[in-house]
Amino acid sequence: MSETPVRVMVVDDHPLWREAVERDLAAAGFVVVATAADGTQALARFAAARPQVVVLDLQIPAPDGVAVTAQIVAQDPEARVLVLSASGEHSDVLGAVKAGAVGYLVKSASREELVDGVRRAAAGEPVFTPGLAGLVLGEFQRLSDEPSDGEESPLTERETEVLTMVAKGLTSRQIAERLVLSHRTVQNHVQNILGKLQMNNRVELTRYAIEQGLDG
Missing domain, CATH: 1.10.10.10 (Winged helix-like DNA-binding domain superfamily/Winged helix DNA-binding domain)
Known part of the structure; x- marks a missing residue:
């Protein structure tokens, strides 16, 4: 009996990047139940779609990724937020983790690293780009x-x-x-x-x- 596919939401304000991540995750067997381009959309669609993992860019129109992370975790403590950001700044990484993110990957991560990261995040494991952990x-x-x-x-x-x-x-x-x-x-x-x-x-x-x- 096969396992139920992990439900994922992708949040990024760049359409091409968002679509590429969505394609990669769908090809790997995940079910992308929602996408969003800003913090307001993300929170509204999270409440409706209830994904297990949220792949989230920090630099999105308000509320930003840290605020969205905190609100998602408050709404559903079982949800896993995996940050996928262009920034590797220490303050961004620590801010995301303290808000409740289970992991942080920089956008230079390979498709394989992203797919593995979502799998591990869904299992409740911390996921970090090497060096950030x-x-x-x-x-x-x-x-x-x-x-x-x-x-x-x-x-x-x-x-x-x-x-x-x-x-x-x-x-x-x-x-x-x-x-x-x-x-x-x-x-x-x-x-x-x-x-x-x-x-x-x-x-x-x-x-x-x-x-x-x-x-x-």
Whole structure:
């Protein structure tokens, strides 16, 4: 019995690029349920089409990609936003991840990288153009290392271990093999880490960790 195709929405204000991405994803077996050219269209069509993965350019007419990402994740926490942007600026990458994006690819990515990225995003795995995952890890470790009213790092040792491997580009299955854990356990760790990255400050991160029982 074949798996149900992943439902995808493509958001980009350049028609030719948007159509090319749509063609590539359709050819790879995805179902493109909607496209949009700006933030307002994206939010309206997301609500109607309910895609599982949104392939999103950051530089779109207002609201921009970061704002759209935050609203999509707020509407449907199960939705996966994969940014596909011409910008590799650190501030753009961190802004997107903190808004709730599960991954960030630059537009120089190959068709194969895009198709693989959408598959991995649909499975809940972080997806980054090489080099950008290390940036996200470095920023998160910086936040975790900053002393703040005596609080400890919101990450457990195991989560730090998983996140380090994610930053090296390992898939959840590869991480599971290395740490001798189940695939589902690794995915749960990744989801907890991503959830924390979406928080706005250390107080929220720590509260989240305690609520999830990750402080023990």
